Amino acid sequence: APVVRLEDYRPTDYLIDTVKLDVRLHPTATRVTAELALRPNPKGTPGAALTLDGDELRLVSARLDGVALGAAAYAVTPSSLVLHAPPQRPFTLTLETELDPSANTKLMGLYRSSGIYCTQCEAEGFRRITYFLDRPDVLSVYTTRIEADREEAPLLLGNGNPVERGEVPGTGRHYALWHDPFPKPCYLFALVGGRLDKVSQTYVTGSGRAVEIAIHVEAGKGERATYALDALARSMRWDEKVFGREYDLDVFNVVAVSDFNMGAMENKGLNIFNDKYVLASAEKATDADYANIEAIIAHEYFHNWTGNRITCRDWFQLCLKEGLTVFRDQEFSSDERSRPVKRIADVRTLRAQQFAEDAGPLAHPVRPAQYREINNFYTATVYEKGAEVIRMLKTLIGAEAFRRGMDLYFERCDGTAATVEDFIACFAEASGRDLSQFFTWYEQAGTPTVTASSHYDPAARTYRLDLAQRTPPTPGQAEKRPVVIPVALGLVGESGRELPLKAGNEVPLANGVLTLDGPALSVTFTDVPERPVPSLLRGFSAPVRLEMDLADEDLFVLFRHDRDPFNQWQAAQTVATRVILEATRAARAGQAISVDARLGEALAHFLDSRAEADHAFAAQVLALPTEADMAREIGGDVDPDAVFTGRLAVKRALGAALADRLAALYGRLASRGAYSPDAASAGRRALRHAALDLLAAGDAARGTELAVAQFAAADNMTDRFGALAVLAHLPGAARETALADFAGRFHDDPLVLDKWFALQATIPEAGTLDRVRELTRHPAFSMGNPNRVRSLVGSFAMGNATQFNRADGAGYDFLADVVIALDPKNPQVAARLLTAFRTWRMLEPGRRAKAEAALKRVAGTPGLSPDVSDISGRSLA
Numbered sequence: 101a102p103v104v105r106l107e108d109y110r111p112t113d114y115l116i117d118t119v120k121l122d123v124r125l126h127p128t129a130t131r132v133t134a135e136l137a138l139r140p141n142p143k144g145t146p147g148a149a150l151t152l153d154g155d156e157l158r159l160v161s162a163r164l165d166g167v168a169l170g171a172a173a174y175a176v177t178p179s180s181l182v183l184h185a186p187p188q189r190p191f192t193l194t195l196e197t198e199l200d201p202s203a204n205t206k207l208m209g210l211y212r213s214s215g216i217y218c219t220q221c222e223a224e225g226f227r228r229i230t231y232f233l234d235r236p237d238v239l240s241v242y243t244t245r246i247e248a249d250r251e252e253a254p255l256l257l258g259n260g261n262p263v264e265r266g267e268v269p270g271t272g273r274h275y276a277l278w279h280d281p282f283p284k285p286c287y288l289f290a291l292v293g294g295r296l297d298k299v300s301q302t303y304v305t306g307s308g309r310a311v312e313i314a315i316h317v318e319a320g321k322g323e324r325a326t327y328a329l330d331a332l333a334r335s336m337r338w339d340e341k342v343f344g345r346e347y348d349l350d351v352f353n354v355v356a357v358s359d360f361n362m363g364a365m366e367n368k369g370l371n372i373f374n375d376k377y378v379l380a381s382a383e384k385a386t387d388a389d390y391a392n393i394e395a396i397i398a399h400e401y402f403h404n405w406t407g408n409r410i411t412c413r414d415w416f417q418l419c420l421k422e423g424l425t426v427f428r429d430q431e432f433s434s435d436e437r438s439r440p441v442k443r444i445a446d447v448r449t450l451r452a453q454q455f456a457e458d459a460g461p462l463a464h465p466v467r468p469a470q471y472r473e474i475n476n477f478y479t480a481t482v483y484e485k486g487a488e489v490i491r492m493l494k495t496l497i498g499a500e501a502f503r504r505g506m507d508l509y510f511e512r513c514d515g516t517a518a519t520v521e522d523f524i525a526c527f528a529e530a531s532g533r534d535l536s537q538f539f540t541w542y543e544q545a546g547t548p549t550v551t552a553s554s555h556y557d558p559a560a561r562t563y564r565l566d567l568a569q570r571t572p573p574t575p576g577q578a579e580k581r582p583v584v585i586p587v588a589l590g591l592v593g594e595s596g597r598e599l600p601l602k603a604g605n606e607v608p609l610a611n612g613v614l615t616l617d618g619p620a621l622s623v624t625f626t627d628v629p630e631r632p633v634p635s636l637l638r639g640f641s642a643p644v645r646l647e648m649d650l651a652d653e654d655l656f657v658l659f660r661h662d663r664d665p666f667n668q669w670q671a672a673q674t675v676a677t678r679v680i681l682e683a684t685r686a687a688r689a690g691q692a693i694s695v696d697a698r699l700g701e702a703l704a705h706f707l708d709s710r711a712e713a714d715h716a717f718a719a720q721v722l723a724l725p726t727e728a729d730m731a732r733e734i735g736g737d738v739d740p741d742a743v744f745t746g747r748l749a750v751k752r753a754l755g756a757a758l759a760d761r762l763a764a765l766y767g768r769l770a771s772r773g774a775y776s777p778d779a780a781s782a783g784r785r786a787l788r789h790a791a792l793d794l795l796a797a798g799d800a801a802r803g804t805e806l807a808v809a810q811f812a813a814a815d816n817m818t819d820r821f822g823a824l825a826v827l828a829h830l831p832g833a834a835r836e837t838a839l840a841d842f843a844g845r846f847h848d849d850p851l852v853l854d855k856w857f858a859l860q861a862t863i864p865e866a867g868t869l870d871r872v873r874e875l876t877r878h879p880a881f882s883m884g885n886p887n888r889v890r891s892l893v894g895s896f897a898m899g900n901a902t903q904f905n906r907a908d909g910a911g912y913d914f915l916a917d918v919v920i921a922l923d924p925k926n927p928q929v930a931a932r933l934l935t936a937f938r939t940w941r942m943l944e945p946g947r948r949a950k951a952e953a954a955l956k957r958v959a960g961t962p963g964l965s966p967d968v969s970d971i972s973g974r975s976l977a
C-alpha cells in the first residue's frame with residue numbers, strides 16, 4: 101500500500117450533498133442502490149475526473165441523471181469507479197451494487213453477525229457498501245431505505261430519525277425509511293437488520309425534548325442490557341451539565357453484536373457495540389466489565405458532539421475526536437466513581453500501552469504525519485496520549501479558559517470537518533495564550549523523561565529544584581524539541597505537612613503548577629521552614645517519565661502523607677519497583693533473593709491505618725507493578741524469566757509478612773447482601789481480591805483453601821472469577837477442578853467463556869502453550885470471532901510475559917502462525933495481534949533473535965494484507 105501523507109492533503113474535486121440509499125438485505129446477495137447528488141467542489145480542480153472508492157463490490161448498473169452510463173464514460177477497477185468527464189454542474193449518479201454480507205469475514209462494511217445484519221464503516225468500510233468518496237471531509241445528508249425479509253429481520257434501524265415503515269406486498273418483505281438531517285461523513289453511516297430484543301426508556305433533555313433511547317441485544321438477553329441503558333442516560337445528563345451538550349435526534353439506538361473488530365462505533369444515532377461492552381449481569385460480568393461498559397457507552401455517546409457534529413478533516417486528525425472523547429469519558433467515570441482511583445487506573449493503562457508503544461518501533465506522534473494503513477493508527481498514542489494532551493491543556497490554561505475554549509470550538513466548528521489546528525486555535529483565543537509550542541505534543545513522538553534534582557539550604561531556608569527534559573529519538577524523528585510540561589507539585593515536610601510554595605515572580609509557577617518548556621529549569625523556593633520532600637507531577641500532570649533519586653525514606657513520607665493520592669500510590673509503586681528490580685537482578689545473577697523488609701512494614705502500616713478509608717485505592721496500592729511494567733523499567737536486555745522470578749519472590753515475601761493482616765482484611769470485607777456494581781461495593785471486592793491474591797502468594801495452601809471456598813460460594817462473577825484467577829497461579833488439582841466447573845457452568849455463554857480462555861492463556865507455566873494450542877480446538881473457540889481470538893491468543897501474547905517470551909521461541913512461532921492464518925480472513929484483528937512484538941528489541945539477545953525470525957517469517961509471507969504488512973514492516977525497520 102502506498103504511503104499517505106498529511107502534507108499532501110487537498111480537498112476533493114466533487115462534493116456529495118445528499119445520499120439516498122436503498123438497501124435490499126439478502127444473506128448472500130444484498131442489493132444497494134445509491135443515488136448521489138454531486139457537484140463540483142469550488143475548492144477542487146475544475147474538470148477533474150471523479151474517482152470513487154470501492155472494495156469487493158460488484159457493479160450492477162450506473163446512471164448519470166437517470167441515463168445509463170456508456171462503457172466509455174467510466175472505468176471500474178478493484179478499488180475504484182472512475183467517471184472520466186463528469187458534468188461541471190450539479191448531477192446525480194445512481195449506482196447499483198451487489199455484495200455478499202455472509203462472506204464478509206473482515207467485518208468491515210455490511211456483514212452478518214449471528215444472523216444480524218450490521219455495518220462497520222470507520223475508517224474505510226463504506227466503500228464496501230457502495231462506490232463513494234470514502235473520506236471524512238465529504239459531508240452528506242443521508243436518507244436510507246432498508247428492506248428485508250420480515251421473518252429474518254423484523255427490526256430495521258438506520259441513522260437519524262425514523263420516517264416511515266411498511267410492507268412490500270406479496271413478498272414477505274418489509275422496509276423502514278430513515279432520515280438523518282445532520283450532514284455526516286460516510287464512516288458514520290450504519291444500518292442494522294435482525295431479530296433483537298430491546299430495553300428502552302424516554303430521556304428528556306435539558307431543554308425538554310423527549311428522546312427514545314434503546315439498546316437492542318440478541319433475543320433473550322434484554323435483562324443484561326439494563327445497566328448499559330442506565331449508563332447511557334447518565335452520560336447524556338453529564339454531557340449537558342459538564343460540557344453543555346444536548347442530544348439532537350428523536351431516537352438514540354445502540355445495537356450489540358457478537359462479532360466486532362473493536363469495542364464499539366459511534367455511528368450517528370445508531371451506535372453499534374461489541375456485546376462484551378453492553379451485556380452485564382451479576383452472575384456473568386465482573387466489576388471491571390461494568391466499569392468498561394459505563395466508560396464505552398459514555399465514550400460513544402460523547403462522540404455525538406466530538407466526532408460526529410464536529411468530525412475530522414482527514415484521518416491524520418483522528419486524535420481530534422478520539423483523544424478528546426477519551427478525555428471526556430475519563431472525566432465522566434471520574435465524576436461517577438472515584439477520581440483518584442480512576443486516575444491511577446488510567447495511568448496504569450497509559451504506561452502499559454502507550455509508553456510501551458512509544459518506546460518501540462511502532463512509535464508515532466499523537467497526530468501522525470503519514471500512514472500506510474489507517475486502521476493501524478487506532479492506537480494508545482492517538483487515544484490515551486491524545487487524552488493526556490487535552491488534560492495538560494486544561495491544566496495549563498485553567499478550567500475556565502478550557503470551558504470557554506470548548507464552547508468556542510462547538511460554536512465555531514459545528515457541522516465541519518476540522519483539524520487539530522482549528523481546535524487549538526479556540527483555546528489560544530479563549531485563554532489569550534500562545535499555544536504554538538504546546539502543539540509539539542501533537543507532532544512529536546516519544547515519551548519525554550523529566551529529571552529532577554534538588555538542594556535544601558537550611559540556613560537560607562531556600563530549596564532549589566532543578567528540572568530538565570529530553571525525549572529519546574523515535575522512528576523518523578532523530579532530533580527532538582522541548583515540549584511544554586506542566587509539573588504539578590508540592591513540598592511535603594518530614595512530618596507530612598504541606599509546606600508553602602513561594603518563588604519569585606519570574607518563576608513559571610501558577611496554582612501549584614510549574615511549567616517546564618525549555619530543556620531545563622531551575623527554581624528556588626523561599627521561606628521553606630524544613631527540608632522538604634518534593635511531590636512532583638501530582639495527579640500525573642504530564643505523560644512523562646520522572647527520574648528523581650529520592651531516598652526510600654522520602655518516598656515513604658510521600659506514601660504516608662502526600663495530600664495528592666496519586667503520588668501516595670506512586671511513591672509506594674516506586675519503592676516496589678526498586679525492590680523488584682533488585683530481586684530481578686539477583687535472580688538473573690543466580691543469587692539468593694532477599695527482599696527489603698521496609699516495603700512490607702510500610703504496607704502493614706497502611707493496612708492498619710488507611711486501607712478502610714478507601715478500599716478501591718487500597719487495592720491499587722497492594723497491586724504490584726506488573727512484569728511488563730518491570731520490563732519497561734529495565735529498558736533493555738530483558739530476561740522475562742528473571743523478572744517473573746524476582747517479582748514473585750517479592751510478592752511471596754509481602755504475602756508472608758502481611759499474612760495475618762491480609763487474612764483479617766479478607767474476612768472483614770466479605771460480601772453482605774445482594775451484588776451491586778456501584779463503585780464502593782466494587783472497591784470493597786477489589787481490595788478483598790488483592791488481599792487474597794497476596795495472601796495466596798505467601799501461603800499457597802491457605803490461598804488455595806480460601807480461593808476454593810470463595811469460588812464455590814460466589815454469587816457473582818467478580819468473586820467467582822477472582823477466586824479462579826488466584827487459583828490459576830497455584831498449580832494443582834484444585835485449579836483444574838475449578839476450571840472445569842467454570843466451563844461447565846457457563847458452557848453456553850461465549851462472553852463468559854472468553855474469561856476462561858483468557859485466564860488459562862495467562863498461566864505462567866511451561867505447559868501453557870500446549871494448553872492454548874489445545875484450546876484453539878475447543879468447540880466454543882473460533883478464529884472467526886474477534887473476541888475469542890483476543891481472549892485466547894491475545895491474552896497469551898500480551899498478558900503472559902514468560903510463556904509468550906519462551907526462551908525456545910515457540911511462543912513467537914505460535915503467534916506468527918496465528919497471524920498468518922488469520923490475515924486473509926480478518927486483517928485488522930491479525931495486525932492487532934502482531935503488535936505483541938512491539939517491544940521485541942528490549943529483550944535479551946537470544947529471545948530477540950527468535951522474535952526477529954518470527955517477525956521476518958510473517959513479513960515474508962506472500963499476499964499479506966496492508967494491515968499486517970505495515971505492522972511487520974515497521975516492527976522490523
Ligand code: B3K
Pocket residue numbers: 222223362364365366399400403422475478
Ligand atoms: N471510532 C471507533 C473506532 C473505529 C476503529 C476503526 N478501525 C470507536 C471509538 O473510538 O469510539
Ligand code: ZN
Pocket residue numbers: 399403421422425
Ligand atoms: Zn472513540
